[in-house]
Amino acid sequence: MPTATDHWYDFRDLSNLSRVILEGIDSVGPSELAYLVAPLIGFVAFFLVFVLPSQLFLGVYGERRIIGRMQARKGPNRVGPLGLLQPLADAVKLLQKEALTPARADRAIMWAAPIFFVAPAVLLFAVIPFGPRMVFADLPAGLIFFIAVSGLPVLAAFMAGWGSNNKYSLFGAMRVVAMSVSYEVPLVLMLLGVAVFANTLSLPGIVLFQAEVNLWLVFMMPLAFAVYFICVSAELNRTPTDIAEAESEIVAGYLTEYSGMKWGLFYGMDIGYALAASAFAATVFLGGWSMWGLEQWVPPWLIFVAKTHLFYFVFIWTRGTLPRLRVDQLMGFAWKFLLPLAVFNLFLVALERLLWAEADLGDGIVFAFAAVNIALSAVAVWGWARLLGYRPERMPTRPRLAREAGGYVPLDDPAAGGR
């Protein structure tokens, strides 16, 4: 366990600071005041210290810089040193722009959609533990809270698509809902496996579990981690599953008719949701604030932020690399591939948990479990893919070559040499 002291200047635990402030308020004012101020401090702490800077400088600036790097170009480099003020300039620009509403749009719904979209993003961070005592709302069922709240923006996206009264928007909205319904199922089944293994639904509890056995859940359940990543990128509409905003197909999906700061809210909070998903992944799979004892020397919240950003980087990376799947392929992938794997993972993990509890094997056995699970996961993924008809070796990636012009060259013509 980390040994942060209770002094306010101990930056390994920022909750000291808020405690000192609250104690000070309590000593001078009525106790009700402290109750009012406490959530405010918590909100300011995680939102202004973590969410907003991460959103601006990783989500907006970092993403553009990193993708620029991948695409052999520079990215924003004009506003401020190294272009660091670009997100602020963008925000100012968006505030100045007119937010158009089409004449035939459903004004009320279209106006309300961004608000419905923003509110859950803020709620999501409430249950994320930034450090041993740095959690805004230590809910016993934080896992369920997170899953439930992260399902809400789908409603807002559907409102946006419906209210815009635009065919592209409606397509986007339809796709969002279909995706969300499909991908929630394997996602929840995977997280059920996590809850079974860690024996708790509380997010700080899951982190403590990983710190105690000295092994992160990503090693114990690589399959769950992989499926979680795929499912959240589908739900967040990140490439390769960004079909709801597929630029080359349906222009901008449910955002087609939005402009100005209304669009800015959607854009900013998309990043917010991606950050929340990254923070959740860092908590559940990457050990949260724990780092094999390092958290006693480095502030745990810094470790946590680093892990979150690392996970977010993978989002950026896939976005810069992969093409997009078609909507029916994505649905088929969720139901035919991810769901059976999720069931398999749940079964495997539950069996191991039972064995662990019944046979009284001690904590060291988790390393054996991890080795078994990694091997079995690889076998399961490969085997199930083969069963579904995946045959990579039958795909020629170079064309045939003909020496002379002529007519049609049949596929079995040896002269063309099918490479």
Add this chain to the structure above:
Amino acid sequence: MNDVVQSEPFVMNIGPQHPSTHGVFRVKATVDGERVVDAEMVIGYLHRSMEKLAEERTYTQNIPFTDRTDYLSSMSNNLGYCLAVEKLAGIETPPRGQAIRVIMAELQRLASHCMGAGAFANDTGAWQTPIMWFMREREKILDIFEMTSGARLTCNYMRIGGVAFDLPPGFEERVREFIAPMRQTIADGEGLLSGNEIFLARARDVAVVPHELAINASLSGPMLRGSGVAWDIRKADPYCGYEQYEFDIPIGYRGDAYDRFIVRLEEMRQSLRIVEQALDGLPGGPHSTEVPLALRPPAGEAYARIESPRGELGYYLVSDEGPSPYRFHIRPPSLINLSVLREMTVGGSIADAIVALGSIDIVVGEIDR
């Protein structure tokens, strides 16, 4: 309430302002959910009446017009037109002029395929990365064009009887420097996309054009070769001395969007081979023959065709011994390749329709002229 849920097809406009129509082109797609049940193409948004305008100008003055038909491959268009005029007037091009033309046409094919393959990757959702890599190489080609002709996009470099200027000093080194990175970029693009499962899922067996349909619809270029038909004007009806260069015709397997993509990548490799050979054997001598400024070809007609990046580009000219053509007609490969779009899209989803359109690699300036 026995009919609770009713659905009916509705019309969705893809274009003329849409990120994936590659210009002002419009598809009126009737969709039933995600499935396309009918597609109607609407063209003409970029019509500039070039064929009629050309009847009022001299033969030399028409060359800049051809730049602006297929604006992504102006060199090829120049070449096709000049060949037609030379055929009409019986003008010979000196060997050096022919070799320069070959180098320029092949560089232009590379530049155009960079754009075509990159934009196709964009259409499948590979968000900007492959296209930016290809654009980096395309910039180098445009730089080479700039140092040769003074212009990057609308080069206006070919002349009747040769080319406008001889190659500038340092040209050969510049092109040779460009070849190795270009090869690497083709390999990179291939590595990023060709074996990618998602890309395969998107492009394999999508927008299939069987070889019978390809031939019946008079397709040409990568569209035809993607369907497995070995046909290339450079081999079948050589011009500019293409018969002395060694290269192969890449052909696809099933005629799907993926085949057309890999055929384009392989054609880029073959073009590099041709450029290298042409540079090695670059003859000396004049780059152009003397042609009277007000050319009056003998009465008659001529049709010259070349293998442009998009397919068979033909120019048909009729002369009445006047200083300007009596009739000037272009056979644009994009328009004729586009004619099978309905067959390619109906029955697939909207996403497939975008991939089908991207795999044709149209240039609207050429379709509407």
